[in-house]
Amino acid sequence: xxxxxxxxxxxxxxxxxxxxxxxxxxxxxxxxxxxxxxxxxxxxxxxxxxxxxxxxxxxxxxxxxxxxxxxxxxxxxxxxxxxxxxxxxxxxxxxxxxxxxxxxxxxxxxxxxxxxxxxxxxxxxxxxxxxxxxxxxxxxxxxxxxxxxxxxxxxxxxxxxxxxxxxxxxxxxxxxx
Numbered sequence: 001x002x003x004x005x006x007x008x009x010x011x012x013x014x015x016x017x018x019x020x021x022x023x024x025x026x027x028x029x030x031x032x033x034x035x036x037x038x039x040x041x042x043x044x045x046x047x048x049x050x051x052x053x054x055x056x057x058x059x060x061x062x063x064x065x066x067x068x069x070x071x072x073x074x075x076x077x078x079x080x081x082x083x084x085x086x087x088x089x090x091x092x093x094x095x096x097x098x099x100x101x102x103x104x105x106x107x108x109x110x111x112x113x114x115x116x117x118x119x120x121x122x123x124x125x126x127x128x129x130x131x132x133x134x135x136x137x138x139x140x141x142x143x144x145x146x147x148x149x150x151x152x153x154x155x156x157x158x159x160x161x162x163x164x165x166x167x168x169x170x171x172x173x174x175x176x177x
Contacts, residue, residue, distance in 0.1 A: 108146030121156030
């Protein structure tokens with residue numbers, strides 16, 4: 001077997017939107033994340049952060065977020081090749097000067113970052129392969145293919161940044177015919 005890494009120039013879908021009625025849900029989302037967050041032992045991307053477990057859908061505000069994200073992908077997806085499922089959804093709380101390592105969410109079909117509480121000075125999210133850099137704004141969502149590498153720049157001193165990330169998969173079912 002021969003495997004090559006080939007640099008290619010191609011179009012990559014990148015969906016951005018603002019959550020409807022976010023101001024009415026924001027505090028419930030923060031409370032859900034704070035209730036579940038523990039020192040991060042789940043994965044190495046944010047080594048000094050607080051993180052929730054991978055799947056916190058038991059909170060109605062988090063379920064609402066998952067529904068908003070899967071609905072947004074569903075509006076864009078013209079193939080309709082299956083059911084979109086929010087496979088994992090988790091919260092991350094970073095403190096002063098914390099950043100993340102470059103990572104992807106492969107094998108997820110889609111991934112999202114949902115900016116929940118990101119005051120001025122919060123680290124930007126960067127997708128180097130597509131030259132995209134996003135300033136976090138509360139209530140905004142970025143949806144992107146799960147294979148895209150990205151990272152978070154360091155936040156300023158004394159800045160507490162809260163986000164939710166999730167992975168969307170397509171459940172393709174075989175049909176007769």
